[in-house]
Amino acid sequence: MPNVNVKWGKEKYEVSLDFNETPLVFKSQLFALTGVPPDRQKVVVKGRTLGDESWTGITVSEGAMIMMMGSADAVPAPPKPEDEKKETVQSDEKVIKLPSGLKNLGNTCYMNSVLQSFKTIPEIRDGLQRLNQSNQESDANKKMAMAVKSVYEMLDNPRRTPDEPLVPFFMLQALHNILPQFSSRDEHGHLEQQDANECFSEIQRMMLSTLSANKELVGKDIREFFRGKYQVIQKCLESDEEPVQKTTEEFYQVLIDRLPAYVSVQMVRFFYKESSQVNAKILKDVKFPMILDLCDICTPALQERLRPARDAVKKEEDAKIERMRKQKMEGTDSKAVEDDGKPLPFSFPDDEGSNNSGFYELKAVITHKGRSSNSGHYVAWVRLGEDKWAMCDDEHVSPVTSEQVLKLSGGGDWHCAYVLLYGPRIVKEYPALKDEKENIEEQTK
Numbered sequence: 001m002p003n004v005n006v007k008w009g010k011e012k013y014e015v016s017l018d019f020n021e022t023p024l025v026f027k028s029q030l031f032a033l034t035g036v037p038p039d040r041q042k043v044v045v046k047g048r049t050l051g052d053e054s055w056t057g058i059t060v061s062e063g064a065m066i067m068m069m070g071s072a073d074a075v076p077a078p079p080k081p082e083d084e085k086k087e088t089v090q091s092d093e094k095v096i097k098l099p100s101g102l103k104n105l106g107n108t109c110y111m112n113s114v115l116q117s118f119k120t121i122p123e124i125r126d127g128l129q130r131l132n133q134s135n136q137e138s139d140a141n142k143k144m145a146m147a148v149k150s151v152y153e154m155l156d157n158p159r160r161t162p163d164e165p166l167v168p169f170f171m172l173q174a175l176h177n178i179l180p181q182f183s184s185r186d187e188h189g190h191l192e193q194q195d196a197n198e199c200f201s202e203i204q205r206m207m208l209s210t211l212s213a214n215k216e217l218v219g220k221d222i223r224e225f226f227r228g229k230y231q232v233i234q235k236c237l238e239s240d241e242e243p244v245q246k247t248t249e250e251f252y253q254v255l256i257d258r259l260p261a262y263v264s265v266q267m268v269r270f271f272y273k274e275s276s277q278v279n280a281k282i283l284k285d286v287k288f289p290m291i292l293d294l295c296d297i298c299t300p301a302l303q304e305r306l307r308p309a310r311d312a313v314k315k316e317e318d319a320k321i322e323r324m325r326k327q328k329m330e331g332t333d334s335k336a337v338e339d340d341g342k343p344l345p346f347s348f349p350d351d352e353g354s355n356n357s358g359f360y361e362l363k364a365v366i367t368h369k370g371r372s373s374n375s376g377h378y379v380a381w382v383r384l385g386e387d388k389w390a391m392c393d394d395e396h397v398s399p400v401t402s403e404q405v406l407k408l409s410g411g412g413d414w415h416c417a418y419v420l421l422y423g424p425r426i427v428k429e430y431p432a433l434k435d436e437k438e439n440i441e442e443q444t445k
Contacts, residue, residue, distance in 0.1 A: 001016055001018050001019075002016075002017055002061060002062040002063075003015070003016055003017070004060055004062075004063065004066050005063065005066065006030060006033075006043075006066045006068050007066070008030075008034055008068045008070075011034070013030075013033050015030070016029075017060060021173070022053055022054070023043075023051060023052055023053065023055060024052040024053070024169050025169065025170050025173060026050075027041050027052070028150070028167075028169050028170040029150075030043070030068060031154060032150055032153050032154045032157060034068070034159060035158075035161075036068070036070040037070075037164065037167065039167075040071060041069075041070040042069040042070055043066060043068050044066070044067040044068075044069070045066050046059075046064075096384050096388045096399070097162075097384075098384070098390050098399060099382065099392060099397055100155045100162070100163075100164070100166055101165035101392060101394060101395035101397045102115060102116065102151075102155075102166050102395065103165045103166065103167040103394060104394035104395065105168070105172055105191075106190060106191045107190070107191045107193045107194070108172055109193075109377050109378040109379065109394055110193065110194045110196040110378045111182075111199055112168070112380070112394050113367075113378040113380035114196060114199050114200045114203055114366065115148065115151055115168070115380075116380035116382055116392040117200070117363075117364035117380050117382065117419070118148070119152060119155070119382070120363045120382050120423070121225075121262060121363070121421075121423065123220070123222055124207065124222065126218075127218040128145060128149040129152075130214075130218050130219070131145060131146065131149060131210070131211075131217065140178045140206070141206040141207075141209045141213075143174060143178055144174060144175075144178050144203060144210070145206060145207050145210035145211065147170060148171065150171070151166070151168055151170075154166050165395030179202055182194050182199065193375050194374065195270075195374070196366050196368065196418060196419060197266050197366075197418060200264065204226070204264070207222075208222055208223045211223070220352060220353070221352070221353065224260070224354070225260055225261040225262055226260050226261075226262050226264075227258070227260050228256070228258055228259060228260045229256070229258035230256040230257055231246060231247075231256065232247045233246050234246075256298050256299060257298070257299050257302060258302070258351070259294060259298065259302070259354060259355035260354065261346060261353050261423065261424045262421065262424075263292070263294075263360055263422045264420065265288075265419070265420040265422070266419055267286055267288075267416075267417055267419070267420070268282065269282050269368060269373075269410075269416060269418050270372070278372045279372050280371065280372055281368070281370065281371045281376075281416070282410075283410055283411060283412060283413070284410055284411070285409050285410045285411030286410055286417070287406075288362070288409060288420055290402055290406065291359060291361060292359070292360040292361075293358055293359055294360065295358035295359075298358060303358075306356065306357055308356075309344070309356040309357035309427060310357050310358065310359070312357070312427050312429065313359060313425070313427050315429070319341070319430035320430075322433060323430070323433065326433060339428075340431060341428030341429060341430045342428060343427070343428055346424035346425070346426060347424075355424050357425060359424075360422035360423065361383075361424070361425040361426075362383065362421075362422055363382070363421045364380060364381065364382045364421040365381040365405060365408055365417050365419070365421070366379070366380055366418050366419040367408050367415035367416055367417055368415070368416055369414060369415045369416070379392065379393045380392040381405050387401060387402050389402060389404070
């Protein structure tokens with residue numbers, strides 16, 4: 001695996017080149033560094049133009065110089081009259097920055113929706129950013145984590161054209177190599193649709209394993225943010241003399257003696273139909289909340305520990321109501337008033353990665369549209385702000401509201417919620433409001 005120097009205009013980059021991978025993977029590395037998409041790259045090695053599929057006829061030695069040409073920005077098309085008319089309206093609508101889309105490479109929407117959902121978790125993003133690439137990567141879990149890291153780095157690269165979707169070739173190749181069950185093809189040689197929840201669970205397992213194994217580098221044990229614990233009590237009903245036996249079990253995708261910071265919920269949307277031998281869709285309408293409260297299914301001891309943070313939630317709501325009342329009396333625009341609330345920790349001081357209130361906020365939804373798990377289409381719906389959401393339909397990303405997200409509960413052939421990702425509800429502490437007399441006294445000083 002030689003290290004080569006790639007010259008792009010006035011810039012020069014040192015890149016590790018692996019002949020066991022296709023040239024397209026090498027171009028994806030250059031894409032992450034320069035923001036130039038592979039289809040707009042012209043890579044010249046010793047006078048020969050490098051293709052996408054094979055290294056045949058090309059030899060590269062350690063420290064060799066490779067030339068790359070290409071623009072990170074697409075050549076702008078002539079503006080259409082209707083586009084000019086809509087320009088002002090669109091500039092007003094884009095108050096919040098939308099995430100970049102991911103190109104569908106042939107029934108890969110399941111993978112794209114999973115990647116967009118995990119990107120909403122800051123602990124995973126920050127943890128992956130701290131991981132280092134080693135020259136000889138043999139651990140499958142680490143390979144998967146590094147592949148996801150490369151996707152997120154490319155999506156967040158400031159050199160990228162904002163509205164241009166990312167082509168996740170490297171991620172798809174890593175997924176197929178590490179988890180070959182996702183590389184199945186139909187009789188025509190086309191990639192088959194896969195189960196998004198299975199992909200979600202596998203990538204989560206491998207990422208958490210890698211981040212946990214590198215907790216000194218990451219700075220925390222990310223696994224703790226997903227680990228829950230429930231309590232099992234065995235008691236003899238016929239005799240009080242028999243001792244009560246208590247045991248605990250850990251979990252990562254279900255819930256109760258310990259609440260993790262993040263909870264993923266799989267909706268039972270499919271059942272195996274023997275007659276047609278497919279995982280048929282269950283279209284039943286199943287409502288889900290924006291704010292999930294799990295306090296009632298916790299042990300009494302944990303419920304008592306949750307009480308202070310839950311009281312803080314009530315104080316936060318009262319403070320917001322008081323501020324709204326004051327703004328209405330003063331005739332102040334609520335959008336112009338600065339939020340003076342201070343975010344409180346969402347974990348117990350002695351248990352990093354836990355949830356100290358029992359309240360969760362919906363962060364992302366993976367939906368399925370179709371009649372079986374191995375067909376149809378998957379889409380990710382991710383939260384961007386208070387009431388700002390984005391529908392990530394592969395390369396097409398558009399803004400939506402929380403009301404539209406709540407309509408994904410099923411009941412028809414439209415998008416049905418399949419995987420729900422909940423994160424901690426961030427509670428804010430607000431200072432006491434000063435009355436009018438105090439404000440006048442301060443102004444006269």
